[in-house]
Amino acid sequence: MPFVIAPRLLKTILSLGIALGVAFAPSIAAAQATIQTQATWALLMDADTQSVLFEKNADQLMSPASMAKIMTAELVFKELKDGKLKLDDTMVISENAWRKGGAPSSGSKMFAALHSHVRVEDLLRGLIVQSGNDAAIALAEGLAGSEDVFATMMTKRARELGMRDSTFTNSWGRFDPQQKVTARDLAKLANYVIKTYPDYYKYFGETEFTWNKIRQLNRNPLLTMNIGADGLKTGNIDDSGFGLVGSAVENGQRLILVINGVKTARDRSEEARKLLNWGMRAFDSKNIFAAGEVVGSAKVYGGNIGSVDLVTELPVRVLVPRGSSERLTGRIVYTGPLIPPIRQGDEVARLRVFRGNVQAFDAPLKAATDVATGSLNQRALDAGMEYFSGLIRKYVFKS
The missing domain is CATH 3.40.710.10 (DD-peptidase/beta-lactamase superfamily)
Structure with a gap:
């Protein structure tokens, strides 16, 4: 499947973009002007x-x-x-x-x-x-x-x-x-x-x-x-x-x-x-997330829970040029929804932070908890949701 971002995760990403949108850094093109x-x-x-x-x-x-x-x-x-x-x-x-x-x-x-x-x-x-x-x-x-x-x-x-x-x-x-x-x-x-x-x-x-x-x-x-x-x-x-x-x-x-x-x-x-x-x-270091901090969540298909929290194993730190003001934005990317069983510590997604259109940081995200296979009813419900989501992507959001 292509990369999928669940609605809850999209909210997390938007929040991340706002949180990082403090006066940090210009795009790399502006930095390279010097x-x-x-x-x-x-x-x-x-x-x-x-x-x-x-x-x-x-x-x-x-x-x-x-x-x-x-x-x-x-x-x-x-x-x-x-x-x-x-x-x-x-x-x-x-x-x-x-x-x-x-x-x-x-x-x-x-x-x-x-x-x-x-x-x-x-x-x-x-x-x-x-x-x-x-x-x-x-x-x-x-x-x-x-x-x-x-x-x-x-x-x-x-x-x-x-x-x-x-x-x-x-x-x-x-x-x-x-x-x-x-x-x-x-x-x-x-x-x-x-x-x-x-x-x-x-x-x-x-x-x-x-x-x-x-x-x-x-x-x-x-x-x-x-x-x-x-x-x-x-x-x-x-x-x-x-x-x-x-x-x-x-x-x-x-x-x-x-x-x-x-x-x-x-x-x-x-x-x-x-x-x-x-x-x-020419650069300053900005700390964004501490090691082990929950960054967001990923949707789970057919699990005993509907989503799993994602944590970063190492601190998330980004270098930004001094003396400018442009927002940093973040994306959580995974191929999904994720299929259980998932074990705590499994690498299931990646966090990518961008400075302008340049990727300034890329690191793995790991599952914060175990996710077991759900009941038959839960799997059937998830299957139905994924089927209708696929129809929406195909007929509503197609280019």
Whole structure:
């Protein structure tokens, strides 16, 4: 069924919109009037609330270049966390990995020797710190047997993480017209990696790595700017220009930045610094709901009760630009009506808060109580109500 909002829930949403309609923030277009970027694609996001502070062509497809290696790293991190792989395990540098990504190639590399056995941890550092194409291919072959199979795994995993628009065809960022991502998807991936793999995310903050007696510096310019940066990856190919996925923490607030399509490495550094500094200083935090607070309710079909209260597990906090006045509005979205049995704590809906037409917050809502299957009479009554509701939607509200 399509998303359905019950009448009682609609009242809740209207109340939420009024409650949030205090002098908070302008639309993102007004906020962005104070900041511009040379980048063709860009997105700046608060990691905690996932509030979008700035965006430019954030949903348009682009070539990720070596930023694709964040997806490669995530798959390796998952295998490590699940206990299917160990840092001391070794993988072979095949002729394919050596020839395409190693010493004979012109791209970035960790200079792993042909047919050598390299520890997974060293390959990860080669992948992340040195942006080694040979390391990326070796990890792909070690986990999946071939680059093509691994690329399929990358795209499948991207969908699991909610990266709706991104497709991967190789593990190291080689140009391929089919390998495309969006800035929004890369920001979502970065946020997931940071929160899910703290033990492995640290590699993104290492400033150098030496392999085969060759010392190489991390290409991420943010790490040396003294702005609290601790990751993630740069990229550069002719098709998309210079890009970067970065993250920085200041006074407990973490921002995630994606830019791409900048003309030079120097411009990339300055644009990234500018946007991060602006994001840290141009916004205030507004608390809307406390953790565990009832936000609204959702209609239940065939249950022992007609609706279930919805609660948020974490505090709802939204970042809003300073010194303006536009209302925030909220929506509770679910596919419904909900079908029992429903257990307390089940994720059954989402709360979305908008600043103008920009989604500033999105979080799951959970059932506050158990809902059991209702009696035969209750189910029959609900069936009749849903049937007539369907007729009204079809014949009265049809376009």
